[in-house]
Amino acid sequence: xxxxxxxxxxxxxxLDLMSPPESAKKLENKDSTFLDESPSESPGLKKTKGITVIxxxxxLVKGNMGTGILGLSLAVKNAGILMGxxxxxxxxxxxxxxxxxxxxxxxxxxxRLNKPFMDYGDTVMHGLEASPSAWLQNHAHWGRHIVxxxxxxxxLGFCCVYIVFLADNLKQVVEAVNSTTNNCHSNETVILTxxxxxxxxxxxxxxxxxxxxxxxxxxxxxxxxxxxxxxxxVSLVIITQFITQEIPDPSRLPLVASWKTxxxxxxxxxxxxxxxxxxxxxxxxxxxxRHFPAILSLGMSIVTSLYISIATLGYLRFGDDIKASIxxxxxxxxxxxxxxxxxxxxxxxxxxxxxxxxAEIIIPFAISxxxxxxALPLDLSIRLAMVxxxxxxxxxxxxxxxxxxxxxxxxxxxxxLIIPPLLEVTTFYSExxxxxxxxxxxxxxxxxxxxxxxxxxxxxxxxxxxxDSPPFSNSTTFLR
Numbered sequence: 310x311x312x313x314x315x316x317x318x319x320x321x322x323x324l325d326l327m328s329p330p331e332s333a334k335k336l337e338n339k340d341s342t343f344l345d346e347s348p349s350e351s352p353g354l355k356k357t358k359g360i361t362v363i364x365x366x367x368x369l370v371k372g373n374m375g376t377g378i379l380g381l382s383l384a385v386k387n388a389g390i391l392m393g394x395x396x397x398x399x400x401x402x403x404x405x406x407x408x409x410x411x412x413x414x415x416x417x418x419x420x421r422l423n424k425p426f427m428d429y430g431d432t433v434m435h436g437l438e439a440s441p442s443a444w445l446q447n448h449a450h451w452g453r454h455i456v457x458x459x460x461x462x463x464x465l466g467f468c469c470v471y472i473v474f475l476a477d478n479l480k481q482v483v484e485a486v487n488s489t490t491n492n493c494h495s496n497e498t499v500i501l502t503x504x505x506x507x508x509x510x511x512x513x514x515x516x517x518x519x520x521x522x523x524x525x526x527x528x529x530x531x532x533x534x535x536x537x538x539x540x541x542x543v544s545l546v547i548i549t550q551f552i553t554q555e556i557p558d559p560s561r562l563p564l565v566a567s568w569k570t571x572x573x574x575x576x577x578x579x580x581x582x583x584x585x586x587x588x589x590x591x592x593x594x595x596x597x598x599r600h601f602p603a604i605l606s607l608g609m610s611i612v613t614s615l616y617i618s619i620a621t622l623g624y625l626r627f628g629d630d631i632k633a634s635i636x637x638x639x640x641x642x643x644x645x646x647x648x649x650x651x652x653x654x655x656x657x658x659x660x661x662x663x664x665x666x667x668a669e670i671i672i673p674f675a676i677s678x679x680x681x682x683x684a685l686p687l688d689l690s691i692r693l694a695m696v697x698x699x700x701x702x703x704x705x706x707x708x709x710x711x712x713x714x715x716x717x718x719x720x721x722x723x724x725x726l727i728i729p730p731l732l733e734v735t736t737f738y739s740e741x742x743x744x745x746x747x748x749x750x751x752x753x754x755x756x757x758x759x760x761x762x763x764x765x766x767x768x769x770x771x772x773x774x775x776x777d778s779p780p781f782s783n784s785t786t787f788l789r
Contacts, residue, residue, distance in 0.1 A: 359596030362604055368591060369584070369608035374545065374615075377581030379634045380713050381616055382623025384577035386631050389565040390624060394617045397578055401613030403753060404582040407729035408605055414729075414736045415589055426593040429586060429724075430456040433732055440735035456728070459720045460586065461667040465699055466716030468663050471656045472518075472703035473712055476510035478636055478649040485641045508704045514657075515700050521661040522668070522692045530665065533658035540655035544648045548635060549619060551645065552626040559625050572767035573714045575760045580717030581616060585725045633710035664699075668692060711768050718764030726757025 360368070385393030415427045418435045427435070433452035437445045483504050524530060566574075592601045623635045632638050636652055639645035672691050676684045706712050730750035734742070 360591075360594045361596060362600050365591055365595050365601065365604050366608050369587070369604065370611050370615075373581070373584050373612040374541065377577075377713070378545070378616060378619060379548075379636055380577050380710065381581055381620035382627070382631045382635050383633055383710055384574045384581075385620045385624040386629070387566055387570040387577070388574040390559060390562040390621070391564040392566065392571075393574065393624070394621050396574065397617050397620060398613060400575075400578050400582060401609060401616065403756075404579075404585070404725055405606060405609035405613075407725055407753065408585050408588045408609070409602060410729040410733045411585060411588055412592055412602065412605065414732050415592075417736060426589070428589055429460075432589070433728060436732045436735040439739060441739055445735065456724070457670055459723045461670055463586075463716065463720040463724065464663050464666045465695070465702075466712075466720060468660055468696075468699040469703045469706070470709070470712050470716060471660050471663070472511050472514060472700055473707060473709045474634060474656055475514050475653055476507045476703075476707075477634060477709055478653050480504060480507050480510050481637060482646050482649050485646070507707055511700060511703050511707070515697070517657070518660055518696050518700070519693060521657070522664050522696050523689060524661060525688075530661055534662055537655040537658035537662070540651040540658075544636070544652045544655065547644070547648050548639070549622075551639060552619070552622045552635070554626075556622070556625045557628070562624070562628060569767070572718070572760070572764040573710070573771070575722075576714030576716075576718035576764040576768055577710070578717070579721045579725060579760065579764075580713050582612075582721075582725060584612075585729070633708070633713070664692075664696065668695065671695070706772060708772065711772050714764060715768040715772075718761055718768060722757045722761045722764070727754050727761065730754045730757075 381397070385397075387393075388396050411429065411432065414436060415432045418432060418439075419425065419427050422435070430453035433456050434449050437449035437452045440446060521533075588605065592598050595601055595604075619635075623638075624631055627635075627638045630638065636649050639648060668691070672688050675691055676687050679687055703712070706715070730753040734747060734750050738747075
């Protein structure tokens with residue numbers, strides 16, 4: 310699973326719960342910024358004096374380096390050693406183009422309405438208000454609700470992925486702990502020590518996750534953000550160093566995989582490219598926003614290149630034995646076991662940050678309907694219920710690869726591919742659009758919708774087929 314990705318930022322966390330002026334007022338009082346975080350993982354952005362071009366580029370690139378990147382090698386396997394990298398390139402270009410569309414539409418409404426900033430939800434709402442359809446104009450507020458809904462689904466989906474990832478890697482470390490050595494180069498087969506079911510590992514993380522999500526202070530969460538970034542960066546460097554060694558002959562790998570597995574590739578890939586939520590908050594933070602389109606293109610070029618490189622090298626290195634997370638293919642020695650433990654620590658810290666976004670959408674809406682006396686108990690109760698929900702879903706769907714594909718197909722495709730092209734049409738249609746542009750936007754939205762339907766169906770179908778198989782199919786016998 311790649312090191313995952315995307316959120317709206319604090320600018321968007323209260324999308325449909327308050328009017329823009331009230332939202333802006335509350336945002337000014339936030340304690341901290343989560344500009345350190347990844348798009349999929351960056352729950353908050355605060356208005357500052359402005360960030361430089363280099364800082365914006367670093368945030369954009371780092372924001373994509375979440376859990377998603379570790380699953381892309383399996384995605385390439387589902388597409389083929391030729392079709393996979395080419396598809397990642399095309400998807401990266403389309404995702405970047407949709408981000409540019411969102412920025413351009415937001416800028417148009419900022420000028421038209423004389424606003425300094427506009428988040429994703431408000432941009433969609435004003436886009437519907439500008440459409441030629443009277444019905445869409447009358448129901449424009451649903452645009453903000455739809456973005457909020459998919460944002461909640463995406464972020465809670467990330468949390469489910471994290472729980473499966475935590476259990477996956479910890480189970481493998483525990484299974485091999487008695488035979489773990491300092492030698493990372495020999496090829497002796499290690500028989501894993503039987504241990505408890507992976508679903509019990511998921512449940513064992515629940516008390517710690519509950520304590521983490523009860524932290525409501527953004528300043529404290531920023532500390533966890535820093536720890537997560539450091540641990541993930543170190544882990545990713547070590548993983549990359551390993552997979553570039555001893556790559557076997559690639560001629561045994563299929564150039565194009567079966568069309569039946571391609572929808573799983575789509576879900577995993579779009580899950581990794583889901584960084585559209587951070588685009589508008591980043592632009593708002595820049596000292597000179599005129600440079601942002603160029604930074605966006607450069608940043609997404611770097612991200613796409615990294616994705617293609619690591620995904621292709623991982624598949625070349627492990628072939629058909631590639632697991633749902635490339636970390637599960639690492640040798641059974643203390644160096645690479647420590648990588649898994651580092652990643653576990655990073656993902657554990659990041660869970661609270663991912664959880665922050667849906668919590669800040671749902672909880673204020675709920676507590677506004679009760680007296681002040683019941684506000685705190687209701688707040689904590691909702692947090693407890695939500696974290697238990699993510700754990701329950703993870704237990705029900707313990708296949709890491711299918712969880713990633715399902716989340717990507719359901720919500721990431723909507724936010725990254727379906728909505729932005731339609732937004733461009735509703736925004737600029739009354740000003741005159743060429744038929745070619747309309748055709749292009751329709752084609753991208755149809756592509757996203759087909760991926761949404763087929764990817765979701767394929768992921769659910771695979772889940773049903775694997776219902777009778779062992780719940781933790783990602784574990785593997787180590788070679789050391």
